[in-house]
Amino acid sequence: MxxxxxxxxxxxxxxxxxxxxxxxxxxxxxxxxxxxxxxxxxxxxxxxxxxxxxxxxxxxxxxxxxxxxxxxxxxxxxxxxxxxxxxxxxxxxxxxxxxxxxxxxxxxxxxxxxxxxxxxxxxxxxxxxxxxxxxxxxxxxxxxxxxxxxxxxxxxxxxxxxxxxxxxxxxxxxxxxxxxxxxxxxxxxxxxxxxxxxxxxxxxxxxxxxxxxxxxxxxxxxxxxxxxxxxxxxxxxxxxxxxxxxxxxxxxxxxxxxxxxxxxNKALLPLLWRLFPGHPNLLPAFFEADVAEALRGGKPAPATARAFAAAEDTLRAGYVSKPIFSREGAGVIITEAGRETERAPDDTYDDHPRIIQGLARLPDFxxxxxxxxxxxxxxxxxxxxxxxxxxxxxxxxxxxxxxxxxx
Incomplete structure (x- = not known):
């Protein structure tokens, strides 16, 4: 390429x-x-x-x-x-x-x-x-x-x-x-x-x-x-x-x-990761609410907890938050090393539930x-x-x- x-x-x-x-x-x-x-x-x-x-x-x-x-x-x-x-x-x-x-x-x-x-x-x-x-x-x-x-x-x-x-x-x-x-x-x-x-x-x-x-x-x-x-x-x-x-x-x-x-529906992404964890063409993905619960020390569903633990290092390095319904990047937020580094200006879909997904680093041309x-x-x-x-x-x-x- x-x-x-x-x-x-x-x-x-x-x-x-x-x-x-x-x-x-x-x-x-x-x-x-x-x-x-x-x-x-x-x-x-x-x-x-x-x-x-x-x-x-x-x-x-x-x-x-x-x-x-x-x-x-x-x-x-x-x-x-x-x-x-x-x-x-x-x-x-x-x-x-x-x-x-x-x-x-x-x-x-x-x-x-x-x-x-x-x-x-x-x-x-x-x-x-x-x-x-x-x-x-x-x-x-x-x-x-x-x-x-x-x-x-x-x-x-x-x-x-x-x-x-x-x-x-x-x-x-x-x-x-x-x-x-x-x-x-x-x-x-x-x-x-x-x-x-x-x-x-x-x-x-x-x-x-x-x-x-x-x-x-x-x-x-x-x-x-x-x-x-x-x-x-x-x-x-x-x-x-x-x-x-x-x-x-x-x-x-x-x-x-x-x-x-x-x-x-972008909620499909956590479901794919739940069903096929570690697939080479998938990124770790979870409901934001589940991740928040896990980080608080709560008890999310066992399958979610196991998958989150396996991907925690990846997500710590960088992840993307996005609404389950959105178009053209609206509502997307990039977080790296615990700090928000980029946010889409369009917040039209921000009232919908959100997922987080491991950050895929796009090539820079x-x-x-x-x-x-x-x-x-x-x-x-x-x-x-x-x-x-x-x-x-x-x-x-x-x-x-x-x-x-x-x-």
Whole structure:
């Protein structure tokens, strides 16, 4: 893994605007940044990113089964009790998943570490699946990159295949997002593009335009009943929405399915560590309340106490505190050697329960810290995208960086 300075493509911003990539610059700063790119070898992509991500997803599915069978874990994940059956029934029925993005810390030397799993409403999809592939092809054509270079990117093709696996040809799918958010719109458009290639109908609908019919069905702003809905709206909010009591009886098929409320929840991280302590791709993780109890000399659950004792030295050296629900680094606090060293300015989610997680030290490339987003489609890792930030906490103004494989 290395960061390589490269010339930018002439007129790439015009090309981005032409393709609808309207958020390539945000707030006067570049979001898409091709002044440099990250270079990987094929071996490290396959052995350090692809295979571990697929394995981690398998572990996640085991954790889901554990959580859904436990009132304790459902409570700790702050899933409203009135919807426990709704969430669990979707798992028991085998409702299929579509996609997700694991955020990994990787320095090219040590095993990649799972920071969190955005498995319900992950964005940065368009730039990962489409625009960075276009970058590779055009840089090869310009002679900036060798024609022998490649990219770990089968995301779009995998999505089209997955749609064909989980929905019958001709199925109409509504894609819902906030129409005022260009990044969210680009995400659902990328998914709809893949769905159309799978011979499905794809209709965009603004989240605010969805309502309830007299028969208790969800409908769009043109009064079309929604049979299948992909929603870029997280389950932790949906389950607390005014319409939540109608979810189970609506007859709508939701993508992602309700059981993803467990996967997109950062309380999953302590559960993974409880089930698979010492796994090379996991960081020690605990509920903050349990750690506080242990440090006071109290009596947390025996399994928690044992796991905490085994990881105490790691946590003493450095750890991260984060709310179980949050977006774009909000609420994250880094503590090292007992002293707070960095805090995200956004405290929007600070009223939620918190976990702590061992600190993964991101590599420093010229004052920027990259995080790898490994994309899971179905149950397999099929590509990646990188974001880097001048902060060790990756914020919503981080930069997306293309990557390529050489050697």
């Amino acid at each position: 290395d960061k390589v300075s490269l010339p930018e493509r002439p007129g790439w911003r015009d090309r981005a605007a032409e393709l609808g990539f309207t958020f390539a610059d945000m707030g006067g700063e570049p979001y898409w940044d091709e002044s440099s790119a990250y270079r990987f070898s094929l071996r490290e992509v396959e052995e350090a990113i692809e295979d571990p991500s697929t394995e981690l997803h398998g572990l996640v599915r085991e954790a889901v089964a554990t959580a859904l069978a436990s009132d304790e874990w459902m409570t700790r994940m702050a899933i409203p009790p009135e919807h426990w059956d709704f969430v669990a029934d979707s798992w028991k029925a085998g409702e299929p998943e579509l996609y997700g993005r694991m955020d990994l810390a990787y320095d090219g030397q040590c095993p990649a570490k799972l920071l969190e799993y955005n498995a319900d409403t992950p964005t940065s999809l368009y730039e990962s699946a489409s625009f960075q592939w276009l970058w590779l092809e055009e840089q090869q054509r310009l002679g900036v990159l060798s024609p022998d270079t490649d990219q770990f990117n089968a995301i779009h093709e995998a999505l089209a295949t997955r749609w064909a696996e989980i929905a019958a040809p001709g199925t109409d799918v509504h894609f819902a997002a906030d129409k005022t958010n260009p990044e969210d719109y680009a995400t659902v458009e990328a998914l709809a593009w893949a769905a159309r290639e799978a011979d499905l109908g794809a209709h965009f609908t603004d989240l605010a335009g969805i309502g309830l019919t007299e028969e208790g069905q969800f409908a769009d702003d043109e009064d079309r009943v929604i049979g299948t809905l992909f929603k870029l709206y997280p389950w932790e909010d949906m389950l607390r929405d005014d319409f939540a009591r109608h979810l189970a009886a609506s007859g709508t098929r939701f993508i992602e399915p309700p059981w993803k409320a467990v996967v997109s 010229g004052g920027f810290y990259p995080v790898i987003g490994s994309w899971i489609v179905g149950q397999t890792c099929v590509g990646m995208g990188l974001r880097e930030d001048a902060s060790r906490i990756t914020h919503n103004m981080s930069r997306f960086k293309p990557h390529y494989i050489e050697g």
